[in-house]
Amino acid sequence: MGLVRPRVFHDIQAWLYSIRLLHYPRHVAESVEVLITASIVPRYAHPGDAGADLHSAEERVLAPGERALVGTGVSIALPDGYAAFIVPRSGLAAKHGITIVNSPGTVDAGYRGEIKVSLLNTDQTESFAIAVGDRIAQIIITPVSRAAFIPVDRLPDSQRGAGGFGSTGVSESGNGRQTAGSPMSGDTP
Template identity: 60%
Template sequence: MSFVIDVPVSGVLPAFAQPGDAGADLTATEAVTLAPGQRAVVGTGVRLALPEGTVGFVMPRSGLAAKHGITLVNAPGTIDSGYRGEIKVILLNTDAAETYAIAAGDRIAQLVVMQLAPVNFIQTEQLSASQRGEGGFGSTGYASDQEAHHGTV
């Protein structure tokens, strides 16, 4: 299934780098320098009209994160189908020592568009049982080779 998404010509059109990619690259409209630990809201110039029943998620680019420590503060950022404003990205430099410069036109994030399943929330007194139950935050354990690193036996 594919969608046609209207994008006014005000920024660089989101683009997929490779066939089959899930995320379309979003680019910066301005130059920004991020000192260690600093965050900035960076415009993309992209406004769009997502079809009803879809949502856009703004995700970090793995290369920026792995090579430079640049990530998104609120990953993923949610773009509702009714939103018509500019997509802006809240970037954070997690590197403890290095400043990172972003130039206008640099790819800074990626947009993933997904179809939504209709959901109705119904209040109940009790949830059905599951094997996992209320376990969370590491409750499923660690691989045996990781246990030694975490000090557990």
């Protein structure tokens, strides 16, 4: 297989646009029905929030640097074409150093087991106590598309190219920090 021919690439691109994979839909459904069994049903804290809070179903103390799988007592049945992503709560991360190891955790539509959260205490000195009912993570339900992967020998060029992992730097002004165009340690110039 060779490089994707421009006409074929254009046809694929047009097809993707036609099924709305390359841009957000103009109308997003107000809600989706999700079947659930739960000791505490996830709840959105505010109108317009993307994530609903997941609560701990067990008591646990995370020692400094410790990680643990914490049960939520929640099992869901997502409709086909949807997935759930389990993400950290910003307050736990900022105030206590509690985050999720595999963030985001992915819950596929076919999974029916209990949702558990792989929490990590990043604090070097303080333990963190979790009580039953504490909000420990958020769940985001979103539609997902399945890709049709098309093997080629070479990808088409792009403006970004292979730059990644901080290749654009941190600071716009430079200030002794890496800026766009300067190679990172280990990068080839």
